Amino acid sequence: MEIDLILKITGLGILVGIIHSLLNKFGKEEYAFIVTVVGLIVAFSMVVSLISKLFENLKVIFRL
Amino acid sequence: MLILKTLSLAIIFITCAILGYCYGQRFTLRYENLVSLEQCIKILETEIVYGATPLPTALSNVYKKGNPRVSYIFEKIKDDLLEKKRSFVFESFLEIEDELYGKMNLKKEDVEIMLSLGRVLGSSDRHDQSKVFKIVLNQIEAQIEDAKIEKNKNEKLYRNLGVLAGIGLIILLV
Numbered sequence: 673m674e675i676d677l678i679l680k681i682t683g684l685g686i687l688v689g690i691i692h693s694l695l696n697k698f699g700k701e702e703y704a705f706i707v708t709v710v711g712l713i714v715a716f717s718m719v720v721s722l723i724s725k726l727f728e729n730l731k732v733i734f735r736l
Numbered sequence: 737m738l739i740l741k742t743l744s745l746a747i748i749f750i751t752c753a754i755l756g757y758c759y760g761q762r763f764t765l766r767y768e769n770l771v772s773l774e775q776c777i778k779i780l781e782t783e784i785v786y787g788a789t790p791l792p793t794a795l796s797n798v799y800k801k802g803n804p805r806v807s808y809i810f811e812k813i814k815d816d817l818l819e820k821k822r823s824f825v826f827e828s829f830l831e832i833e834d835e836l837y838g839k840m841n842l843k844k845e846d847v848e849i850m851l852s853l854g855r856v857l858g859s860s861d862r863h864d865q866s867k868v869f870k871i872v873l874n875q876i877e878a879q880i881e882d883a884k885i886e887k888n889k890n891e892k893l894y895r896n897l898g899v900l901a902g903i904g905l906i907i908l909l910v
Binding site: 681683684687690691694695698699714715 | 751889892893894896897900904907908910
């Protein structure tokens with residue numbers, strides 16, 4: 673398995689968390705929200721190919 | 737190859753950190769320049785109201801006594817006033833408007849206050865001008881307070897954000 677990807681997403685998560693709390697602390701809640709959403713999108717774009725692969729495999733396994 | 741990669745990542749990180757630092761620095765710069773500007777205007781007030789010095793000499797004195805980072809604009813006003821033989825001091829003030837926006841990081845309100853001083857200087861008597869000086873100084877005081885709040889709020893934030901954005905980019909690129 674690609675352990676690199678998991679580590680990368682973990683790092684991204686920690687970073688987004690820090691930025692979120694930092695922006696919240698300085699009273700910029702709307703930017704904090706945007707940063708969280710952007711982080712989510714980036715993380716999704718990293719795993720979307722893996723998820724599609726998972727569904728393909730499910731289809732094959734259950735003969736759907 | 738590894739060295740090249742590390743080096744480029746380090747460059748990206750340092751660039752982001754410096755960008756954040758510079759962006760945060762703008763707020764400090766505005767605050768410091770406003771404080772110096774207030775000092776300069778106070779010196780000018782003393783020269784005009786109590787010393788009754790002619791305007792070019794007064795401006796020149798402000799340049800000598802004030803903080804040189806800000807007071808050079810008064811010398812510029814004086815030079816412009818004498819060289820182009822302006823009939824209104826305000827025209828010379830307009831000449832340095834860009835300088836206030838660009839180099840000194842002042843906001844529109846700050847510049848307007850400065851320009852409003854230019855509208856009155858040299859166009860009425862001492863008594864009248866002293867009143868205007870009081871109003872202008874009051875307004876600048878308020879702007880300084882505003883700049884201080886903004887500085888406390890934003891300076892640290894942008895510095896930290898720069899560093900964090902650098903780390904984020906590195907995580908995405910590795």
